[in-house]
Amino acid sequence: MTAHDTGVTELLRQASDGLTPDVDRLVSGGISRGRSRQRRARIGTTVASLAVIGVVGGLAAVVPHLGGADSAPGPGIATDGATAIETPTVAPPLPAATERALAAFSTADVIATVNQIVGTALAADPRPTDTVVDDPDEKVVYFPYGGMESAVGMGFNHLPSVARCNEMNSHLGGSCTGLADGTVQLTWGPTLADGVTCQGVSAYRYGYVVWANSCNAAAGKDSPPLAAEPPLSLDELAAIATSEVWFG
Amino acid sequence: MPRTSEEFEEFAVARTPQLYRAAWLMCGDAHRAEDLVQDTLAKVYVRWHRRLGAPIEHPVAYAHTTLARTYLSAQRRRSTHETPIEHLPEKAGPGGDAATGLALRAALDELAPMDRAVLVLRYLEDVSVADTAEALGVSPGAVRNRTLRALDRLRVVLGPSLRDLLET
Numbered sequence: 453m454t455a456h457d458t459g460v461t462e463l464l465r466q467a468s469d470g471l472t473p474d475v476d477r478l479v480s481g482g483i484s485r486g487r488s489r490q491r492r493a494r495i496g497t498t499v500a501s502l503a504v505i506g507v508v509g510g511l512a513a514v515v516p517h518l519g520g521a522d523s524a525p526g527p528g529i530a531t532d533g534a535t536a537i538e539t540p541t542v543a544p545p546l547p548a549a550t551e552r553a554l555a556a557f558s559t560a561d562v563i564a565t566v567n568q569i570v571g572t573a574l575a576a577d578p579r580p581t582d583t584v585v586d587d588p589d590e591k592v593v594y595f596p597y598g599g600m601e602s603a604v605g606m607g608f609n610h611l612p613s614v615a616r617c618n619e620m621n622s623h624l625g626g627s628c629t630g631l632a633d634g635t636v637q638l639t640w641g642p643t644l645a646d647g648v649t650c651q652g653v654s655a656y657r658y659g660y661v662v663w664a665n666s667c668n669a670a671a672g673k674d675s676p677p678l679a680a681e682p683p684l685s686l687d688e689l690a691a692i693a694t695s696e697v698w699f700g
Numbered sequence: 701m702p703r704t705s706e707e708f709e710e711f712a713v714a715r716t717p718q719l720y721r722a723a724w725l726m727c728g729d730a731h732r733a734e735d736l737v738q739d740t741l742a743k744v745y746v747r748w749h750r751r752l753g754a755p756i757e758h759p760v761a762y763a764h765t766t767l768a769r770t771y772l773s774a775q776r777r778r779s780t781h782e783t784p785i786e787h788l789p790e791k792a793g794p795g796g797d798a799a800t801g802l803a804l805r806a807a808l809d810e811l812a813p814m815d816r817a818v819l820v821l822r823y824l825e826d827v828s829v830a831d832t833a834e835a836l837g838v839s840p841g842a843v844r845n846r847t848l849r850a851l852d853r854l855r856v857v858l859g860p861s862l863r864d865l866l867e868t
Contacts, residue, residue, distance in 0.1 A: 465824070467803075473716060473733075475713055478737050479741065482738045482739075483708075483712070
């Protein structure tokens with residue numbers, strides 16, 4: 453830099469010396485705006501995913517009816533020529549007033565809460581190899597339950613309806629039901645994959661999903677089964693996923 | 701592996717004074733500078749917590765690039781949507797050297813937003829020509845031209861008082 457350049461640097465510094473920003477307020481404001489951005493981005497992603505699934509589902513239904521030799525139904529298969537193709541609609545996100553914040557839970561709290569809900573002491577602290585996510589907007593804790601892999605997770609997720617839930621999960625298996633309080637509950641399994649049997653329940657409400665899974669082996673993949681079925685029953689998993697305790 | 705929220709907060713607390721200083725020099729207005737800093741922190745926060753992709757390699761440089769781009773983007777919006785009727789009198793701003801602050805603000809007001817951003821990145825943040833060009837999405841030649849033009853403009857506006865200001 454030339455002498456003049458150095459002078460400009462000095463001038464800029466002098467001119468802005470003595471600024472006393474309220475750092476705490478700016479940082480908390482920045483974090484708050486960041487979380488809102490994240491939330492909006494996730495809504496966008498969810499809505500886009502649902503729209504794509506709807507369009508793909510719609511296309512899958514339409515394509516066989518487009519005619520041509522390849523799409524003609526085989527002999528003996530009854531078809532309904534009047535099948536209506538439902539235009540995929542995407543429900544708007546829930547209004548903010550219906551959203552509730554997730555309670556502030558540490559990993560240890562999650563384990564203790566599972567034991568409390570199920571009424572046992574079989575849930576143990578995560579092993580070093582278990583996945584743990586502890587973010588303000590998302591928590592995931594994999595842990596051994598009776599020595600077998602189980603998991604609880606919760607995060608931001610707007611699922612508008614039972615129909616959408618079924619649409620989204622039709623290729624994965626599982627069934628969706630609407631509970632009296634407006635919760636959309638997805639129940640899946642038991643399924644056998646990679647030599648391990650797993651099952652789970654997800655509950656969508658307040659703009660979040662809380663899910664709980666359980667497998668009959670120490671790890672979810674390529675691990676010898678330790679029991680005939682997962683240690684947490686579907687009823688117990690449903691009790692965990694639908695518990696109000698996660699919302700404080 | 702995404703960085704944690706605690707790490708972000710530590711980073712934000714440490715960098716906010718410098719971000720605010722740059723924002724104030726770009727905006728010349730305390731309220732807009734605060735808004736700019738918070739928008740910048742919000743964008744860095746989202747990128748910081750992104751699960752996919754590599755973590756931010758140089759968070760400080762990333763934050764200052766984000767600040768400059770956010771400032772320029774806001775300036776473009778303002779120029780198409782807002783018609784200022786009058787300038788509200790702004791306090792001297794920095795308490796330390798009011799005369800320097802006011803004189804420089806008047807001089808910076810004469811510059812185009814891109815030129816202000818170039819000056820702040822080049823001289824306050826000591827960013828190279830190449831990195832400034834990359835941050836602002838222009839060529840290195842454009843950065844050099846804008847720098848010269850901005851310095852010439854400062855010389856004209858501040859005139860002989862530039863030397864005095866530097867000696868105070």
